[in-house]
Amino acid sequence: MKRPTKYTTSASLYDVISFEWPVYRAGREAAFELLNLPAGSHVLDLGCGTGLNFAGLQRMIGTTGSITGVDASPQMLEQARRRADRAGWTNVTLIAxxxxxxxxxxLGEQAPFDAALSTYALSLMTPWRTALDAMIAATRVGGVVAVVDMQRPVGRAAVWTPLAKLACRLGGSDIEAHPWTAMTPLLQDLSTRAVRGGHIQVRVGTVSPRLAERNP
Ligand SMILES: C[S@@+](CC[C@H](N)C(=O)[O-])C[C@H]1O[C@@H](n2cnc3c(N)ncnc32)[C@H](O)[C@@H]1O
Incomplete structure (x- = not known):
């Protein structure tokens, strides 16, 4: 298995060094709002890391839903397991x-999922397109897919570009990857949000029967 080198020894520090509160939390919150999942939803979190999406997802899906978190780093998954255990979430499955x-x-017994999301993770993956296709293929027809990822800030916020580039370089992501751009022909009813000066891009779309015909 290809293991990301950045997310091993730093896993226990990730939550405090990842600019979560000042910057990146805003992207997850926007995605949760657009996803608006009903209770009982079964969700795939691709590149789930330490599980920073879990609390927001649990608020929507409740105890009858489930989260399947996938990550290539066992150390990040260890942190995610601790988070779930601390909170008493017994509906979380983690897959390395x-x-x-x-x-x-x-992907375990909950596939195909009602929803799949990937936050700040696809732009680290090579090739990210394969992971996006797999994520969509793992979602049922009528299910929703969300991608939250980064680009250079735009407009007046462009002054923050050096900082954004540094954050992406430190995290190992390619700021020019723009994985959400591939979603347009693949999903229907695409919703768009941009937060933090356009640095964070959010897309949520629905898996159409037409796409499912092409990927039975
Ligand atoms: C920047 S962290 C984001 C974690 C989490 N999604 C979040 O929003 O905080 C990127 C995560 O992607 C994972 N990752 C990178 N390449 C991967 C791959 N090819 N397959 C699965 N996970 C991968 C890393 O281990 C890391 O946990």
Whole structure:
């Protein structure tokens, strides 16, 4: 399995060094709002890291839903497991696998999912397109797919570009990857949000029957 080198020894520090509160939390909150999942939803969190999406997802899905978190780093998954155990979330399954090489068969009994999301993770993956395709393939027809990722800030916020580039370089992500751009022909009813001066891009779309016909 291809292991990301950045997310091993730093895993226990990730939550405090990742600019979560001042910057990146805003992207997750925007995605949760657009996803607006009903209670009982089964959700795939691709590149889930330490599980920073879990609390927001749990608020929507409740105890009858579930979260399947996938990550290539066992150390990040260890932090995610601790988070789930501390909160008493028994509906969280964690799977150590490379998202660019996984199939639905690797994803446990909840696949195909009602929803899939990937936050700040696709732009780290090579090739990210394979992981995005796998994420969509693992979502049922009518289910929703959300991507939150980064680009250079725009407009007046462009002054923050050096800082944004540094944050992406330190995190190992490619700020020019723009993985959400590939969602337009693949999903229907696409919703768009941009936060933090356009640095954070959010897209949420629905898996259409037409797409499912192409990927049975
Ligand atoms: C910047 S962190 C984001 C974590 C989490 N999604 C969040 O929003 O905080 C990127 C995560 O992607 C994971 N990752 C990178 N490449 C991966 C791959 N090929 N397959 C699965 N996970 C991968 C890393 O281990 C890391 O946990």
């Amino acid at each position: 696998t490379d998202a660019t090489a996984m199939t639905s068969a690797d």
